[in-house]
Amino acid sequence: MIKYQVGYGLKILFIGVNPHPGSYRRGVPFSNNKMFWYLLSAAGLLDEPREFLKDDTNLKNFYLYKLKKVYHIGISNVVPRQTRSTTELKKEEAIPGRKRVLSEIIKYKPLVVCFVGKITYLLFSRLSKASYGWQDDIGTSKIYVMHPPHRGAAEVRIKELKEIDAAAQKINQT
Numbered sequence: 001m002i003k004y005q006v007g008y009g010l011k012i013l014f015i016g017v018n019p020h021p022g023s024y025r026r027g028v029p030f031s032n033n034k035m036f037w038y039l040l041s042a043a044g045l046l047d048e049p050r051e052f053l054k055d056d057t058n059l060k061n062f063y064l065y066k067l068k069k070v071y072h073i074g075i076s077n078v079v080p081r082q083t084r085s086t087t088e089l090k091k092e093e094a095i096p097g098r099k100r101v102l103s104e105i106i107k108y109k110p111l112v113v114c115f116v117g118k119i120t121y122l123l124f125s126r127l128s129k130a131s132y133g134w135q136d137d138i139g140t141s142k143i144y145v146m147h148p149p150h151r152g153a154a155e156v157r158i159k160e161l162k163e164i165d166a167a168a169q170k171i172n173q174t
Helices: 020-026 034-042 051-053 056-065 067-071 089-108 118-125 155-171
Strands: 013-016 073-077 113-117 133-137 140-145
Touching: 013 089, 013 155, 020 056, 020 089, 034 051, 034 113, 034 155, 051 067, 056 067, 056 113, 073 089, 089 113, 089 118, 089 133, 113 133, 118 140
Parallel strands: 013 073, 013 113, 113 140
Antiparallel strands: 133 140
């Protein structure tokens, strides 16, 4: 089971679509292939090196005890059910998660909310199409849709993560 990391004082709240069985088993979102974590490190959002993040025990302890408290980064999902592929999800499964995520955004007011992939954002927003990049704000939170971490050039995702982090830092300074 995955314990989501949400709460007050978040700089960035990442929203995934749902956990992969490997991530669910480990209790850490995006840990099936760990690319998300490596990208956060490469973009400078985390100080922990790739070698540290490769170890399941290190990653789980980091996720549970350091991600939110030290880095002010949170993670949640739209659908809690584990699947190997998002094609296994039904749109109606997103309804309770959509309400929960919206409630988290409004209650905790993260500076930036980053939806990991268009599928995640489309399930949440109920729109028929969306583009990558900045979207309409939700309350006081800036909204961003990034490319999924497991497909395409890492440089694109690293650039996106740096842009998200810079925006959060700029908001935090005002």
